[in-house]
Amino acid sequence: MAFSFTLEAQDSATEARAGRFTTAHGEVLTPVFLPVGTAGSVKTLTPDDVRAAGARILLANTYHLSLRPGAETVRRLGGLHRFMGWDGAILTDSGGFQVMSLSPLRRVNDGGVEFRSHLDGSKHLLTPERAIEIQDALDTDIAMSLDQLVEVPSTPEEIRESVDRTLTWAARGLAARGRLREEGRGAMALFGINQGSADPAERRRCFQGLGPLPFDGFALGGLWVGEGRTLGIEMVEHDCRMFPKERPRYLMGVGHPVDVIESIARGIDLFDCVLPTRNARRGTVFTATGRLVVKNAAYAYDERPLDPDCDCYTCRTFTRAYMRHLFSVGELLAMRLASLHAVHHMLRLVQRARAAIVEGGFARFRTDVLERFRSGDTLAPTGP
C-alpha cells in the first residue's frame, strides 16, 4: 500500500494539526510519538506491551541493525516486522546520526561516511544509496534520507557544507529508491531531512533545495543537539512555516513532554526519542506533574503509583515504594515497569493532544498540560 498522509484538523489558535497516514502495516494517527526499538526491541518491552500502550509505529536504528544482526540477515528472516514480531508500522533512521555519535572513527566526504564499528572496529561505508538499500532490506515502512550533521557549535562554512551535502545526498537517496522500485522493491516511503543547524538562513536554503523533491515527508534534523530549547523551538517554528502543509513533519530525537507539546503547537506531526525510556531504566520517569526520581530513598513508603494521573499497567498495579525497592535492589523488573509507564505516558500525551486539536481545544489543553507538568504536585514523597 502506498504511503499517504491526510490532514484532518487544524487548530485555529496555533499551528497544531491532526492527521493520519497509512502504511503497508496499518494506519497511524498524528501527532504521534514513536517508541524507539534501537536493535529490534523497545528495551525491556514486548511488541504486545508497546501495542497495548497505543503505539502503531516504532522507530528502529539502521546503524545498530546493520551491524548486528546485519541488514541481509534481517531480510533473509523475513524483514524487521517478522523478525521482531511487530505488525505495526516501522520508521528507520538513515544511520547517519549514530555513525556520528557512536563510531570512534569516521571520515565524511562527498561519497558518504566511512566509519568504524563501535563494537569491533570493523570498517564500513555508509552512502546515501547504501542507507536506502539497508532500510529496504529491513523492510521499513518509512525510510529516512542520509543527511550530514554538524556539531554545535560549527562554523558557517561547516554548516554550509553540510547543507550542500545533505541536498546532494537527498537526491541520490531518492534516485536509489527509484532504482529499487524498478526492481519491484523500495515500496517504503522516504522522508527528506532539513539541515542547517540553528542558522535560519541555512535551514531556509536547505529547504529550498529539499522542498521540490518528491519526498513523502520532511524531517527536522540537527536540532536538540546542544543549541538549547529556546533556539530549538524557534527553528521548529521556522521550518514548519516553510514545510508544505500536506506532508507529515517529523522532529527527530525530541521527547521531553514540554518540547513535544510546544512543537505540536508549531505544527509537528511525528516525534521519537529514547529519553523517556532511557530515564525510566535509570529510575526517573515523567509524570503528569513533572519528573519523578522514584529510585530515591524518600519514596520507600510512598504507596501512590508512579503517576496518579496514569492508567498504565505499572501505575494501576504497583506503588512507588515497590518501584523504589526494585530499583534499589537492582531488579530488572524495575526497568521494565518504568519503561512501560514511560511509553504509555508519551503515547497518551500525543493522543490527548490530538483529541484536543480535533475538538478545537488545543490551546487550553497546552496551557493546562504545561502548568500541571510544572506544578510538581504529587511529587513530594509521603510516608514516615
Add this chain to the structure above:
Amino acid sequence: MAFSFTLEAQDSATEARAGRFTTAHGEVLTPVFLPVGTAGSVKTLTPDDVRAAGARILLANTYHLSLRPGAETVRRLGGLHRFMGWDGAILTDSGGFQVMSLSPLRRVNDGGVEFRSHLDGSKHLLTPERAIEIQDALDTDIAMSLDQLVEVPSTPEEIRESVDRTLTWAARGLAARGRLREEGRGAMALFGINQGSADPAERRRCFQGLGPLPFDGFALGGLWVGEGRTLGIEMVEHDCRMFPKERPRYLMGVGHPVDVIESIARGIDLFDCVLPTRNARRGTVFTATGRLVVKNAAYAYDERPLDPDCDCYTCRTFTRAYMRHLFSVGELLAMRLASLHAVHHMLRLVQRARAAIVEGGFARFRTDVLERFRSGDTLAPTGP
C-alpha cells in the same frame, strides 16, 4: 483460612501423588513448581506473567527481603502480597540457606546464626524465633522452620550436630508461632525441614524427632548441594518413605526437569528452584527435548521457537534467531522472554505430571518425558 492438604490420587506403579492445599491466598494443586521471587519479584516477570504461566504459589527469600527493604517495611506496606502485587500464595524460606551461602562471615551456635550482610557488612542475628517473626511480618502463607545445613562433604560429627540443632530449632520455631497465634498473628502454615546430609541413618534420626511435631508439611533439606543426582534421588526415596502420606512434601532447591520427574515418582509434592530462570537469563533454556543454548551463534537463522512443544507467549511469538540476536546484543528483553518460557515450561511439566497421575498414566508419562528430554530432537540448528 487454615492450611489444609488433601491427597486426591496416588499412582499405582510409583509413589507419585496428586493433591491440593488451601491457603489464605487460594488453592494450589500438587505436584507444583514454585517460581522464585527472591527479592519480591520473579526476575524480569510481573505477577500477571507468572499467573498466566499457571503459577498459584511463589517462593520469596527471607534473607533478601529482611535485608532490603526489611521485614518491618514490608509489614508496614501491607505484607508481601500487597507489596509485590501478587494475590496468589507465597512460601518463604527461613533465610538459613542464604545466610550460609551468601554471607561472607557467620557463626552458628545453639542460639542461632550470627552473620554479616553480603551487601554492607552489617551484623545480624537469625534465630529460630526471629525466622518465624520475619516470615510472619512478610505475611507469608507457608513459612519454613530454621534448620542447620552442613556442607558436602562433612564429618559424621558435623552432620550429627546439625541434626541435633535442626531438631531443637524446629521445636523453638513451632513455639514461636504458637506465641504469635496467641497474639492473633502467625496464621501461616509452618513446614519442618529434615536434615542429615546424604546419611540415611542421620536423616532417619532427624525425622524421628521431626515427624511427631505438629508441622503442616515437611521439607527435604541439605540435598542437591553437591552429593550428586543418584545419591540425591536415593535420599528423596528414603525420606518420602518416612514422611506421613497426609502432609505435603517439599524438595527444596530442585528444578532440573529430570530431577523433578524422578522426585515426583518418589512422592514429592512441591519444588522450587532458580535454575530454570537463572539459566534462561544467561541464554540457556530447558525444552521438551533437552537444554537449548539459544545464545549460540549457530541459531542465528533458526526460525523455530525456543521449544516447538511449548505454547508460552515467547514460543508462540518469537524465533530462536530473534532470541539469539537479543542475547547477542545484550537486550534485556532476551532475559524476560527466556524467563517467561522457563517458568511456563516448569509449570506445564508439573501440571502434565499431575494430569497423568490423576488419569493413572504417570509411569508412561515419566518414560515418555524422560526419553524425549534426552533425545535432543529439534536442538540441532537450522539455517545456512
